[in-house]
Amino acid sequence: MASRSTLLIILCLLSSHLFSQTSIPNHLYTFGHASAFIGGLYDAHISYGQIKPYGNFGLGAPDQLDGEIVIFNNKFYQTQSSGKTFEIRYTEKTPFVIINQFKSDQSIKKTGPLTKDQLFQLLDSVLTKKNGIYAVHVRAKFAFVKTRAFPIIAEKPYQPMAQLLSLQKFFNYENVEGDLIGYRLPAYMEGPNITGYHFHFLSDDKTKGGHLIDVILNNMTIEIDELDGFSIFPPSTEAFQKFDLEKDRRNEVKAVELGKKN
Template identity: 50%
Template structure:
């Protein structure tokens, strides 16, 4: 039988530089990204003023973004990972100033399913907004990145699943940066679990598809409010948000059309 050993430590939230520590700041609308709004409009320099932790999508895709310790990294569809220029743009991102309330150390092997089950057991507010940092040793990780698209190409993201580039890592050390958001935030954000990976060398990453963890530390920051920077672009103004994209969101998150959590 696998035994999980953990301990908790509480922290006191203090606003960094006077900024609100419990606010989730979102650029763009999640359903818009899923539906094809890929053109960037908000600079990374501005984004960093609203958080030092988070994830998102680059301008016209070409990979995935992770915000960690105040720096923003892009993993392109080739796998190349680097710090972005502040002047470049994002089409969708969510960030917060990470101030952990709780900390857990897990010393047993965990699959993606058991990891999410464990997180569910400690994130007891089903309608809570949680930022989650997982660091340590991973025996296996599978990530993905989407290819670039042309300007004003609005092919839905779920229709581009066959174009994903996958990356697999064995015995990797690094960080998972992510969130668990409640169902009432679907469409504006992306509800459920959502993680991006960044290895210790800061030269590989991507959207997490699968994971097997060996020895990890989990830090939790519960937020109590969120705001959305609504795009002022012509494409956004004419986008159809009436379409239900719930299934497309699930497919994009897990990296395939069917199966998986």
């Protein structure tokens, strides 16, 4: 039987090999675990520099839930609960990110105006595979966009995110140009990922952002990238190994996505 030190060396070599690889085309990568993250695992475990080779498009969260993350055109941006949005250093770390190399398979132009519900209805009419994995980029003029960000959570033990909704900060922007970066993921990916629609916003001047709550948009170009598969890299932490993943957190996830309890 291999010694403990030998096993540790093997695991380190495997980890080094994993993060030296570049991304597979049409593939989604999850670093972290959505259900565990929403359940309170806010401590970062992987750097943005390690994630960067796997894509140019995505979203996630900062260390200790300090706002929201968006990945666009190979750059990582953070929006804090103060509303401040800025580019992140690759040495910083994250507890949860999903990312892919975005390459548009289909482009749609619409004049609008469209509300969030109308946008999702339009997307449903185009994303016809119920169990398809889709990355979606929406470039638009926003008559109105409402986003949110959580403050940093430092006190342990961390509470589940659905119990922290009173702490979130909301931002309302009018007549701004920018992008929505997001996904529609199928039900069978529930647990490690957030299924259904999930979007983050980033303004053209990169000073406004956050998790999308509501929107009215005009003059939009919608780009769709249909993905073929996905990989999940859960945290290699003691906290994750002890975390209860049997609990059904679907209602908690929905409340967090909407920014309010049902």
